[in-house]
Amino acid sequence: MAARRKGRGGLTTGEFAAATGYTIRSIERFVSEELIIPASRTDGGHARFSDEQVEAVRRWRRHSPYRDPIGADGKPIPKNPGRMHREAQIWARRWVLLRRIRSLKAGEKL
Secondary structure (H helix, E strand, O other): OOOOOOOOEOHHHHHHHHHHOOOHHHHHHHHHHHEEOEEEEOOOOOOEOOHHHOOOOOHHHOOOOOOOOOOOOOOOOOOOOOHHHHHHHHHHHHHHHHHHHHHHHHOOOO
């Protein structure tokens, strides 16, 4: 289990990162991408994480190349279908742009 200081209301991002084996930046990115939902936030807006989330992220790291979002209770939450559609659009646009770049490098006209 992760170590927790008394009266803090959860693990800080740094403590959570150390307990899960990820970097602080990775944890911040996961939170911004809504792959991990903080258990709570301080009055200043800082994320706090639970021990259940530590265990869930450890399992996530060991077993899954495909990461389902983890809720505040440490349980996986289903992805938003609209978000999945948006991700597919982004990948499709990226693929089209890469094809255009390759064709330009090869000297072809668009």
